[in-house]
Amino acid sequence: MSAHPGGGTDTGTNGRRSTALAAATLLALLAPLAAADWLAPDASYREAQLQLRYAARDTAEKGANRSTLDTLGSALLRLGRIGEARAVFERVLALEPRDATALAALGKLALWDDRLAGAESLLAAAGVVEHARADLYAARLRRGAWSAAATLAEEVGDEGRKPMLEHLAASEPVRVSGERAQLLFERPWPAPLVKVKLNGTTVVMLVDTGTPGLLVDRQAATLHGVTLLAGQRLQPWGGTRVAVRNASVRRLELGGIRLEGLPAGVLSLHKLSLDVNPQATPLAGVIGLDVLRHFDVTFDYRKRRLELAPLGWAAGAQGARVPFELWGEGEITTWGAIQGGRRMAMLLATGLPGAGVGAPDVVFEEHGLKPGGVSKLMRGLGEWLNGRAWAQVGVPSLTLGAVAFNRLPGWSGAMDASELWRHGVRRDAILGPGILAKRRMTIDWTRRELVFEEY
Numbered sequence: 001m002s003a004h005p006g007g008g009t010d011t012g013t014n015g016r017r018s019t020a021l022a023a024a025t026l027l028a029l030l031a032p033l034a035a036a037d038w039l040a041p042d043a044s045y046r047e048a049q050l051q052l053r054y055a056a057r058d059t060a061e062k063g064a065n066r067s068t069l070d071t072l073g074s075a076l077l078r079l080g081r082i083g084e085a086r087a088v089f090e091r092v093l094a095l096e097p098r099d100a101t102a103l104a105a106l107g108k109l110a111l112w113d114d115r116l117a118g119a120e121s122l123l124a125a126a127g128v129v130e131h132a133r134a135d136l137y138a139a140r141l142r143r144g145a146w147s148a149a150a151t152l153a154e155e156v157g158d159e160g161r162k163p164m165l166e167h168l169a170a171s172e173p174v175r176v177s178g179e180r181a182q183l184l185f186e187r188p189w190p191a192p193l194v195k196v197k198l199n200g201t202t203v204v205m206l207v208d209t210g211t212p213g214l215l216v217d218r219q220a221a222t223l224h225g226v227t228l229l230a231g232q233r234l235q236p237w238g239g240t241r242v243a244v245r246n247a248s249v250r251r252l253e254l255g256g257i258r259l260e261g262l263p264a265g266v267l268s269l270h271k272l273s274l275d276v277n278p279q280a281t282p283l284a285g286v287i288g289l290d291v292l293r294h295f296d297v298t299f300d301y302r303k304r305r306l307e308l309a310p311l312g313w314a315a316g317a318q319g320a321r322v323p324f325e326l327w328g329e330g331e332i333t334t335w336g337a338i339q340g341g342r343r344m345a346m347l348l349a350t351g352l353p354g355a356g357v358g359a360p361d362v363v364f365e366e367h368g369l370k371p372g373g374v375s376k377l378m379r380g381l382g383e384w385l386n387g388r389a390w391a392q393v394g395v396p397s398l399t400l401g402a403v404a405f406n407r408l409p410g411w412s413g414a415m416d417a418s419e420l421w422r423h424g425v426r427r428d429a430i431l432g433p434g435i436l437a438k439r440r441m442t443i444d445w446t447r448r449e450l451v452f453e454e455y
Contacts, residue, residue, distance in 0.1 A: 041342075042362035045426060051075045066092055070101040077105055080335075080345055080426055085109075098125070104132035108424070111135050112325035112333075114448060116143045131424040138328050144173065160233035164246040164263060167229055171248075174261050176294050181255030181308045188304055190354035191276045191433055196287070197253035199224045203284035206276060207299075207306060209443070210238040210349025210430065211288035212329040214249060214262050217269040220284035221247060228266065235265045236329065237286075238349045239358060239415025239430050242267060252291065257308060259291060276353050286351060289330040298442040299350065299433075302455050314444035319453035322401040324348070326448070327423050334450065336400040338429070339367050345427040346400075347415075348450070356405065356434025357395050358414025363428045369393050371412055382414060390414050398435070403452045408434045 040046065052075035059068040073088035086109055092102040107122030108131065116139050123136035137156045140149035146169035153162040186193040192207045198216070201224050213235060216226050229246040244265025252259045264285075273283035296314035298307040324334040332348040338357065352358050364370070371391035382390035393410040415430050435441075440453040 039366065039368055041366050044420065045079075048075070048078050048426065052079060064091075066095050066099060069095075070099065073105060074101060077108075077425055078421075080343065082109065100126045100129045100132075104129040104135070107132065107139075108135050111139050111142075112327060114142075114326050134328075141329050142326075144168075158233060160231045161246065163229055163231040164233070167246075167248065168263060171261060174259060174290075174294075176257070176259050178255075178257035179295075179310045181257045183255050183306045183308075185304045185306065186281075187277060188301055188436075189433065191351045192299065192306065192436075193277060193283070194254070194287075194306055197251070198284055199226065199250050200253075204277060204281045205285045205287050206272075206283060206351045207287050207292075208238070208349060208351025209289060209292065209332050210347060210351055211286055212236060212331065213288045213290045214252070214264040215244065215269070215286040215288065216247060216249065216264050216266050217273070217282070217284050218245075218266055219268075219270075219282070221266045224284070225250070226264065226266065233265070235267075236331065238352055239347070239360075239419050252287075254287075254291075254308060257295075259294070262290065272353075289332075292443070293330065293445060296442060296444060296446075298440060299436050300440045301436045301438060302440065312446050314442045314451060315446060317442045317444065317451040317453070319440070319442075319451045320402045321444075321447075321449040321451050322403055323449050327427070332443070332450075333427060334400055334431070336398060336431075338363075338395060339369075339397050340399070341367055344429060345425065346429040346431050347427060349430045350433050350436065352411070352414060352430050352432030354409060354434075355411045355414065355432040356408030356437075357398060357429055358390070358411040358432060359429040360415050360417040360420065361391075361412050362417060363415075364393050364410065364412045369395065369410070369412075382411065388413060400431075400435075400450075405435055 055072040055075040059072045062068050069088055069092045073085050073092065076088060077085035085105065089102040089105045092099050103122050104126035107119050107126055110119035110122060120136060120139045123132050123139060126132040133152060134156050137149055137152045140152065146165045150162050150165040150169065153159050153165060183194040186195055186204055193204050194207060195202055196205050198220065203220060221228070227248045227250065229248060231246045232243055233246065234241040235244045244267045247264040247266045249262040249264045250260065252262055269283045277283055295308040296311055300307060322334055324332050327333045333345050334348060335343055336346055337343055371393055382388060390411040390413040393412045395408040395410040398405040398408055420426060420428065438455060442451040444451055
């Protein structure tokens with residue numbers, strides 16, 4: 001200790017040095033932890049991993065009884081370990097055929113496999129187990145069982161769709177004439193746009209596998225005689241949900257194909273139009289899976305065209321095949337990895353503007369990917385959809401089964417974090433039109449596979 005002019009000791013100086021040393025030591029200790037947290041999954045995923053460890057321990061210690069197996073199967077399913085979860089729940093049903101948790105889980109997996117009759121039977125028997133009613137509602141919507149779906153609408157928080165379902169139940173089914181069409185892209189990038197006829201008038205629409213239904217711009221609906229119905233509802237769209245007005249489209253023509261009596265949702269697409277088709281014809285709508293599921297669909301980016309063919313045609317398509325599942329009302333979900341990381345579920349949304357991958361911030365942070373300095377000068381893209389701008393992120397690599405992609409553009413924030421667990425199973429990212437560049441991709445509905453051909 002040094003002498004103080006007043007005759008005491010300089011305890012203040014030494015105290016400050018000790019504090020500084022302690023702070024430096026603490027920072028040194030925390031640095032590895034911070035780095036580990038930066039490259040680790042977010043807290044909700046780590047919690048799900050912890051629950052799985054607890055469930056596995058309890059099953060080993062307490063025996064494989066129905067209760068511990070239910071807990072173990074649920075923990076496996078939540079983390080997307082589908083094969084293991086299926087085996088556990090099949091074992092539960094062998095012990096107790098009326099086990100509600102197992103019925104709900106196997107019903108969900110049947111829904112994903114598009115086995116709708118089996119899914120509905122299992123889910124109805126499961127009762128009010130978490131997610132079972134929502135999955136049952138989705139099965140009925142996909143099957144076109146409008147009256148049965150209407151009885152569940154209020155229970156699952158979708159009462160705004162009930163007038164639409166009642167209208168559909170009282171109407172003829174969607175009528176489709178024509179089997180094949182080839183439509184040139186007006187623009188393939190930042191999202192695929194095509195010219196179609198809406199109630200007889202030529203308009204431009206975006207083709208997006210990330211929305212279950214047909215969407216129509218509010219102004220276009222007025223100009224082209226789209227019938228508005230009572231009620232508003234939330235429409236799943238990519239990585240979020242948007243509010244739409246119930247509506248019905250009399251006729252939609254895609255080349256030589258005509259669809260009549262289509263359900264639709266009406267909302268403003270003005271901001272989206274400025275992003276994907278600036279200084280050109282305003283966007284009149286978005287073509288989603290309600291339309292696309294009638295055909296095997298090919299996105300051919302070299303020839304700049306969209307091809308529609310009869311169901312079953314894609315069985316003969318050549319290329320690398322990537323299996324997919326249909327979650328919820330109709331969300332094409334496949335499994336892949338970013339930068340060789342963990343296996344994760346990803347939604348195919350061909351209308352995600354200007355990107356190959358979109359995800360919540362926490363997913364990109366897990367892989368050490370951050371927006372660059374320039375991208376922090378956020379432009380408005382994304383604000384039209386989920387209320388906040390997105391940040392540009394470079395994604396060095398992505399794999400989907402045997403198909404690999406390099407240097408994809410990405411959007412951080414393009415998927416709401418609240419959507420990560422919406423189906424009760426983790427889904428981390430969205431696949432956008434960037435994965436179509438220099439490729440020909442066909443959706444084979446019969447085999448539930450994406451077929452990728454490279455040139």
